Every structure is written in structure tokens, then in C-alpha cells.
Amino acid sequence: MTPALPPGSTIGIIGGGQLGRMSAVAASRLGYHVHILSASTPAPAAETAAKLTVGSYDDPAVLEAFARECDVITFEFENISAAGLRQLEALRPVHPAGRILEISQDRIAEKTTLSAMGLPVASWRSVQNEDDLATLKDFGFPLILKTTRFGYDGKGQFRVSDETAFQQLWNDRQNLPYPLVAEKKIDFARELSVMVARNHHGDIRCFDPSENRHRDGILRMSMVPAPVAPETIDEAQRIASCLAKDIGLVGILGVELFQNADGQLIINEIAPRPHNSGHWTQNACIIDQFEMHIRAVAGLPLPSTRRHSDGFMHNLIGPDDMALVPAMMEEDNAALHLYGKAEARPGRKMGHINRIFPRGGLPGEHALAQLQPVHPQE
Numbered sequence: 001m002t003p004a005l006p007p008g009s010t011i012g013i014i015g016g017g018q019l020g021r022m023s024a025v026a027a028s029r030l031g032y033h034v035h036i037l038s039a040s041t042p043a044p045a046a047e048t049a050a051k052l053t054v055g056s057y058d059d060p061a062v063l064e065a066f067a068r069e070c071d072v073i074t075f076e077f078e079n080i081s082a083a084g085l086r087q088l089e090a091l092r093p094v095h096p097a098g099r100i101l102e103i104s105q106d107r108i109a110e111k112t113t114l115s116a117m118g119l120p121v122a123s124w125r126s127v128q129n130e131d132d133l134a135t136l137k138d139f140g141f142p143l144i145l146k147t148t149r150f151g152y153d154g155k156g157q158f159r160v161s162d163e164t165a166f167q168q169l170w171n172d173r174q175n176l177p178y179p180l181v182a183e184k185k186i187d188f189a190r191e192l193s194v195m196v197a198r199n200h201h202g203d204i205r206c207f208d209p210s211e212n213r214h215r216d217g218i219l220r221m222s223m224v225p226a227p228v229a230p231e232t233i234d235e236a237q238r239i240a241s242c243l244a245k246d247i248g249l250v251g252i253l254g255v256e257l258f259q260n261a262d263g264q265l266i267i268n269e270i271a272p273r274p275h276n277s278g279h280w281t282q283n284a285c286i287i288d289q290f291e292m293h294i295r296a297v298a299g300l301p302l303p304s305t306r307r308h309s310d311g312f313m314h315n316l317i318g319p320d321d322m323a324l325v326p327a328m329m330e331e332d333n334a335a336l337h338l339y340g341k342a343e344a345r346p347g348r349k350m351g352h353i354n355r356i357f358p359r360g361g362l363p364g365e366h367a368l369a370q371l372q373p374v375h376p377q378e
């Protein structure tokens with residue numbers, strides 16, 4: 001049995017973004033040093049870490065030098081090449097395993113794996129070429145075409161609402177970024193997500209599911225408790241726990257779910273790392289998703305995920321939201337988390353605010369709407 005990583009050890013985190021930044025804070029609280037590998041600078045994660053290496057995630061010399069300085073390696077960024085993953089795994093323990101990252105990198109591998117585990121996914125078709133594209137007429141509309149790799153924040157997606165929209169896409173068929181996956185558009189009642197952590201002893205802990213709202217493909221807010229029946233909470237956690245066990249997770253993983261009109265849960269996608277929709281845990285739980293992730297990776301016990309409060313997380317996106325920060329600084333029972341990014345470009349995640357309420361005290365829809373940043377253009 002692998003012993004727990006002693007304090008003073010070095011945890012390597014691949015990726016230089018805000019998820020790495022907040023993971024590094026959790027790791028340093030537990031007495032670890034953090035070494036960040038980032039492909040670019042400035043790297044938000046580097047500011048809260050002991051060491052930064054800047055280099056390509058696919059350069060064997062960079063990966064080797066980085067791995068040799070770490071005791072264990074994890075990720076905040078998913079798109080490392082298969083060869084890079086193999087190389088890292090040959091040198092040091094890597095959690096979650098490279099094989100899990102490879103599944104989450106490819107929407108087709110992801111859906112195939114989840115279906116084989118008996119877990120629910122939206123009906124889908126692989127679209128490798130024009131011939132596959134032609135068959136979508138009998139698959140039916142509305143549908144969403146997604147690039148199989150490298151999509152995030154709704155990028156690389158094409159919504160095809162009806163046959164007319166399909167015809168336009170067909171005219172442009174030579175320019176589509178194959179391979180693609182076509183998914184039936186789910187007429188969901190709400191989107192939920194669950195963060196699940198598992199350590200190498202096989203202990204599994206799920207946080208409460210949050211309800212998540214997106215705009216323009218980007219997460220805007222998460223709220224906990226999600227307004228769903230207790231059975232739905234149990235079912236979401238059951239799905240996440242089965243997945244963590246069957247896939248052999250060591251670390252944390254976010255499961256994005258749709259709840260359809262008849263209450264059924266369907267997995268949208270998975271992310272084997274801390275997740276934006278789990279940021280509420282920072283202020284509504286004693287142990288948040290970042291510490292749970294580091295504990296799992298370091299072979300430490302996983303304590304309770306119990307929530308002491310209700311929470312409402314709102315992302316701060318681009319210059320418009322950043323303009324609201326001075327007013328937010330004045331709020332009581334609200335924790336601001338800023339990522340230290342110099343340039344507030346439109347659509348860029350700059351930080352988030354966690355507004356915390358006593359259990360049972362999460363305001364209703366109308367009152368929550370008053371708390372959201374409001375911009376003149378909306």
C-alpha cells in the first residue's frame with residue numbers, strides 16, 4: 001500500500017491556470033511544495049507555487065526535467081499528449097492516471113466508456129467525415145455537433161436546430177473540423193454537476209450536486225443546494241461514485257449532468273480535475289474540492305464533504321464583471337477569489353464570488369437575480 005506523501009514533498013501540477021493556482025494554495029496549506037509546469041506566462045498558478053517551469057507539455061526534455069523534481073504529478077489542464085502521459089507515468093506516480101485523461105480528452109472515448117459502464121449519456125453519433133455527416137438527417141434535429149477534442153467553454157460547437165440549419169452546414173461541409181460528435185440536443189430542466197474524490201484506498205466522497213447556469217457556453221453561476229428532490233441528489237452521487245470506482249479514479253473528477261423534463265439524469269461530460277462548478281465548496285465546506293483533490297493525490301484520508309452552508313457562486317467574466325469588484329468587496333458573507341490575470345478580455349474568467357448563506361437560507365430565484373452582476377447590454 002502506498003504510504004501518504006509526507007509534508008515537505010513536492011506535488012507537480014501540469015497547467016498554469018486558476019485551477020492550478022487554487023490547488024497550489026490547498027497543497028501548501030497541507031505542507032507541500034508545488035511545482036507548476038505551464039506552457040505560457042504569465043501563469044496564475046505560478047504565483048501561489050514554489051516553483052515554475054515554462055515549457056511545452058509535449059517536449060520530452062521538459063517533461064523529464066519536471067518529473068524528476070516532483071514526488072507525485074497531477075493536472076489542472078487535460079490536454080497532454082498520450083506520449084507525454086506515458087513518459088510522466090514511467091518516471092513518477094501520476095494521478096489521476098493518464099488513461100483517465102485520455103478518455104476525457106476525446107468525447108467519443110468518453111461516451112463509449114460511460115455507456116460501457118452502464119451510465120446514461122445523450123444519444124450520439126460519431127461524425128468522422130462527410131458520409132457520416134450525411135446520415136445526420138435521419139438522426140434528427142435539433143442536435144449539437146462538437147469537436148471531439150480540445151473543446152472548452154462551449155468552443156468548437158455547432159448547434160443545428162433544423163433541416164435548414166443543416167443545409168447551411170452541409171454547404172460548408174469541407175471546412176468542418178472533423179472528427180466531430182453529434183449529440184441530440186437535450187431539452188433539459190436544469191444542469192447539475194457533482195464533484196467526486198477517490199483515493200488509492202478506494203474511499204469515495206461526493207460533494208452535494210450544484211445547479212449550474214451557462215451563458216454563451218460559459219458557466220455563469222452555480223448554486224447549492226440544487227432545487228431537486230433528495231432522490232435526485234442520491235442518484236447524481238450514485239452515478240459519480242460508480243464512475244469514480246469503475247474508472248479507478250485517484251484524485252477529483254467533475255461530472256456534468258443534465259436533468260431532463262422527466263427528472264432523469266444524463267451525463268454531459270466528465271473532467272478529471274477540480275472544476276469551476278465546484279468553487280462553491282471553498283466557502284460552504286470545511287474541506288473544499290481543491291484540498292480533497294490534493295488529499296486524494298497525496299494518499300491522505302478523505303474527510304467528510306458535508307456542507308455547513310448554502311452557496312451561490314458567480315463567475316467574474318471579462319472587464320464588465322471586474323468593474324463590479326469594488327462593490328463586491330463591500331459585501332458581507334461573500335468571498336472573492338481573483339485569479340491575478342492582468343488583462344480582462346471579454347469572455348475571460350477573471351475570478352469568482354462565493355456568496356454564503358446559512359443552511360436552508362439560499363435566496364429564491366428572484367432574490368438571486370438581484371445578486372447577479374447586471375450589465376446594461378443584458
Ligand SMILES: Nc1ncnc2c1ncn2[C@@H]1O[C@H](COP(=O)(O)OP(=O)(O)O)[C@@H](O)[C@H]1O
Nearest residue numbers: 122144151152153154155183184185186214217
Ligand atoms: N446535448 C446537449 N443538449 C443541450 N445542451 C447542451 C448539450 N451539450 C452541451 N450543451 C450546452 O453547452 C454547454 C457546454 O457544452 P459542453 O459539452 O459541456 O462543452 P464544454 O467542454 O465547452 O464545457 C453545456 O453546459 C450545456 O449548457
Ligand SMILES: [Mg+2]
Nearest residue numbers: 153256268269
Ligand atoms: Mg462542459
